[in-house]
Amino acid sequence: MKLTEANTDRLLALKDEVTASYEELKARNLGLNLTRGKPSSEQLDIGESLLSLPGEDDHTLADGTDVRNYGGGDGIREIRELWAEVLGIPADLVVAGDASSLNIMFDLISWSHTFGNNDSERPWAAEETVKWICPVPGYDRHFSITETFGYEMVTIPMNEDGPDVDAIRELVKDPQVKGMWVVPVFSNPTGATVSREVAEALASMETAAPDFRIIWDNAYAVHTLTDEFPEILDIVGIAAEAGNPNRFWAMSSTSKITLAGAGVAFFNSSKENLDWYRKYATIRGIGPNKVNQLAHVRYFGNAEGVRSVMRKHSGILGPKFRAVTEILEKRLGGLGIAGWTHPAGGYFISVDLLDGTAKRTVELAKEAGIALTGAGSAFPLKNDPNNRNLRLAPSLPPQEEVEVAMDGVATCMLFAAIEAAEAAGAAE
């Protein structure tokens, strides 16, 4: 979005009103926060019964395993089967871990770096450079991992139907390109979902690197904001059919379903990939917390139990997300100074402002007591080349605070746009 697209006259006519609104906003001394993709207390209450599960005398599995004792690196059969049903995948191809799928992603890259993965000719550390494809805007914590390992992050656009496949096909002709991040459903932060067509293209394309991997982070697989659940693609199965069984490392977790940071994470991949993972995971430790896994089995009951929980989340989150987009429409509609996503799921709304105004907007909001995620945070190295993208996270504050904060943020967006229009006029 560029300044030339803005309705400058209408915008400048608002100057006095917006300036007054902004002064008024600052005078309120707010302390609001739209930075974190964290569930609210009300959402966490949905999972409250987990705090006393599995419950005393409930520690023996169908196969006789005592979940209190050591052992079982793959996680307990019961949770793997339940989750496999949720995702529509074979239970044998999913491993259940501790709470964090990010932990597993980090380890997969770390171990590929040090030891090479099961298709590597050499450890990634022994490559002259490792390049990594990053659809943008994307998830900051993904980018932090590949940044930490010193990989060169190559950005491509994240479109409505997923990452730009034509751009990817070109990039993977380079054998130094070893992998790609993607959040396939209700993507962070745009809410876009990868179409079956794009998924199949990613699964079937030729890559110069035999050990190329796509980290398919299905963090929001069932995180609808409406009444409908998205189709979940069996990406590992699709890749196997396309003749590239080892292409995907697929992640998911219950973090934003039950308790954030105290849930269960899952890793779904080919048997070969899982066997390679197990080789190091069994050296790293004796296995995940099986007690917590059993607690989750008791809590959900079955796959439908997961969806039932997610409907409750949708009932809480949906109105917050709708408030954000309604306020943006009401305050900024028709001015040509911002475009935003209307996600049907996930945890974020992505806003593109006039080029060059994102950082200023965050600054203005901060001065008015509203914390926004740093501009550029959805880009590798936090560098948005157009300084225009903002990620809004309305999940954590109560409904009323979301509304107050967003109205304030809209004022800041307007204020920054007017400043930019004036500066552009002065420069003419």
Place this chain on the structure above:
Amino acid sequence: MKLTEANTDRLLALKDEVTASYEELKARNLGLNLTRGKPSSEQLDIGESLLSLPGEDDHTLADGTDVRNYGGGDGIREIRELWAEVLGIPADLVVAGDASSLNIMFDLISWSHTFGNNDSERPWAAEETVKWICPVPGYDRHFSITETFGYEMVTIPMNEDGPDVDAIRELVKDPQVKGMWVVPVFSNPTGATVSREVAEALASMETAAPDFRIIWDNAYAVHTLTDEFPEILDIVGIAAEAGNPNRFWAMSSTSKITLAGAGVAFFNSSKENLDWYRKYATIRGIGPNKVNQLAHVRYFGNAEGVRSVMRKHSGILGPKFRAVTEILEKRLGGLGIAGWTHPAGGYFISVDLLDGTAKRTVELAKEAGIALTGAGSAFPLKNDPNNRNLRLAPSLPPQEEVEVAMDGVATCMLFAAIEAAEAAGAAE
């Protein structure tokens, strides 16, 4: 222990009796297992109430933190303080993680390997060779980690008062020597405890490598088999006083106190070391399971609660360990074919047999339906150069099974010794 030390005449006189005992043993078709350092069901029952803790409506900490949500990479203050009191260390210098201290040890080595630690001139991966000091007999899972990273493991004796300091002082003159494993209290498998004198020597010695680290795995800090608790040395404090504040990475966990594999692990070190660890840990994930940490706070109550729990374990484990040593004494005493430890804590008894007879003893036991840990498992690469050491783990089976199994094992030890004596006689 060598065959020349055996009372060969007395031993050979037992041949018919032992052969008959062994045949009788095989005929019983036992299915007993002394391989695993796992707690028994009876022990796990001590922690049963954890399965319903912290309990509904108990999720807010004194500082307002909601343990159900994301955040808090160091773990919750309450468990860090409780554990710091148990260990007699400052709470600020201890981080509480998920269940496994082994996970933390692996990561510390992995990140030193890839990135270098806070005192490294270069990543360990960039060194021509990395050498690692391994007191033997020692813990197989420690050795597996350094083996996985391709480090050259240099063995030194584990004495009654800890690892052989004179040998270590010589080795650390080599800048390629980057670290050392040690279990300082009720060591695995000998039960030896590092004396204050040895600890101070390790803390104060000069090392050629500035980034040399001792992994001080205090896995059995409070795991007494008697009425007495050992002194717990504040090794990080001792090292700071000696002018080497970053020397120790100290580990401990509740794995064999509450629930194995579902407890809380702790990492105690200097502020600089912890800050370096945090730098990567916060990229790897958002933090440990705080719900489980709060459950442990509620379960223990305070540091004395930990000791109270350990007395219950001692009440269960003590008789099993005493049965093992009593049976060994009764069956093998005076024959000069075996020496064994009399641990006052921990999970293992270490037995030295006649040179060359350990594997054969394990084989004989296996044929008789008694699983023993593979001979040599307490040595790097599972290579006991004398083929004489066995690690016995009596914790898991019920008391009666321990007694039956140990009587059988004693028979196998005798049988193997008689075979060896005969072979030696025939060779003369």
